[in-house]
Amino acid sequence: MGFVYALGAYLSWGLLVPVHFRLLGAFSPSFILAERILWSILFVGGLVLIWRRRIRTPFPLTRRHGLLVVSALLIGVNWLLYLRAVDQGHLLDASLGYYINPLMSVGLGAVVLGERLRPAQGVAVGIATASVCLAVAWAGDLPAVSLALALTFALYGLVRKVVGVDPMIGFLAETLVLAPAALAFLWLTPDPLFPPDSRSLLLLALTGITTAVPLIWFAAAAERLRLATLGLMQYLAPTCLLALSVLAYGERVEPHRLVMFGLIWLALALYAADAFRAGRAARG
Template sequence: MGLIYALSAYLSWGLVVPVHFRLLDGVSPQAILAHRIVWSAVFVTILLVILRKRLANPFPLRPRHALLIASAMAIAVNWLLYLTAVGSGHMLDASLGYFINPLVNVALGALVLGERLRPAQMLAVGIALIGVAIALAMAGRLPMLSLGLALSFALYGLLRKLVAVDAMIGFYTETLLLLPIALPYALLAPDAVPADGWQFGLLLLTGVTTALPLIWFAAAAQRLSLATLGLMQYVAPSCIMLLGILFYGETPTPDRIVLFALIWAALVLYAGDSLLAARRARSAMRGSLPETKGA
């Protein structure tokens, strides 16, 4: 189920979310962010009522749950940077940020969680790192927007893994923590008032397109290693890159083409090694089962 949750989240972020936000062209990133938080809180409240989750003390409170404050701030920063990139026609910058993000995930997994990679996986990460280094060298500048996206989302993934709380409850807590800031802005700021019914409908739907992928991502984070989760994320930026090139007229620079090729080579290598490891594990498990003798 971890792989299904991860793919659902990344395909949503790569295809559904950028198209949705491009339809809100003319609305400021700050206004969209405020509406995302407000309508996400409403949407998840409805889900919790339908699923009959207990809202009062849904988990025994422990010190680590205070990390949800930090994860709420991390995801708010990530959302704002993403909205700025998409809204200003820089989908390829957003794509680059999410290409870099898995490398940060791998580093955090090794440094904080003590996760280890097999030799083939280390090679895959090395290829991806070379691709990012070449792309940065060819571009001749430090892409601050892309780096901000990568660092904020990697930190969010780490924090959610450390908190280890139910995916929906955790996201609901994060939205409630951000609501005291978002709600006044959505109600009072001139740039946050919808121009018409169509725009209001699109803003309302941000609750759905925001909440569901993040709930799926948090569920995947609890079931997969941080390294696997990070390298799977190449699905989303690849989709964003293709959208920017094929549908929104952005021109890929040579550095992005090199990066795209090397990243996908790393992804194929990592995925192949993971499949082989899973087959070996199943074979070893079958070999360790005691033989049953006939009567």
């Protein structure tokens, strides 16, 4: 099920979420962020009440659960950076950031959690790393938003894996931590909390679903998969985002990113083939 959860999360982030937020272009990124935090609380809070008997409670609380404050701040910053990139038409820079992120996840898994790669997996990670380095060297620079998106989400994945709390409970806790800042911003902004036109109100309300569901799936996958596997699967999201930015929104893709795209999919194929062989051997 870990693969299914990860697949659902990454396809949502690569295709559904960017289209949704482009439809909210009339609002500022900060306003959308504040609204999505509050709508996410309502949506996930309702799910927790409905499924409370099936959810693992985090009690008694331990010092480790305090890390949810850290994960809340990391995901809040990541959301804001992503919304600004979408608002300013920099989907390709966001895509590059999420290409770099899996490499950071693999590195954190090795350094912090002591995860070890099989030889074929090491080759796959090496190809992916070389492709990103080649693309950055070819372009001559690394956009700051790309690096920030990669770093914040890689650290977020690490923290959520270490905390090990139920995905819905963890996400609800994170949004509750961010809620005071969201309420303060909405109190001070001149924009109304509930837009008068029903289309905008519906799109803002749906941010609760398109925000919460992929993150819950991601947290569920993080509990079940190694960070290296989770990180390499994440290439699905920026690949979809890259295709969307070019085919739907007319951004121009440079040749170095096409080279990176091909090499990364080669790395994914190697990693998947090795995982398949290891799974067959274990079943045997």
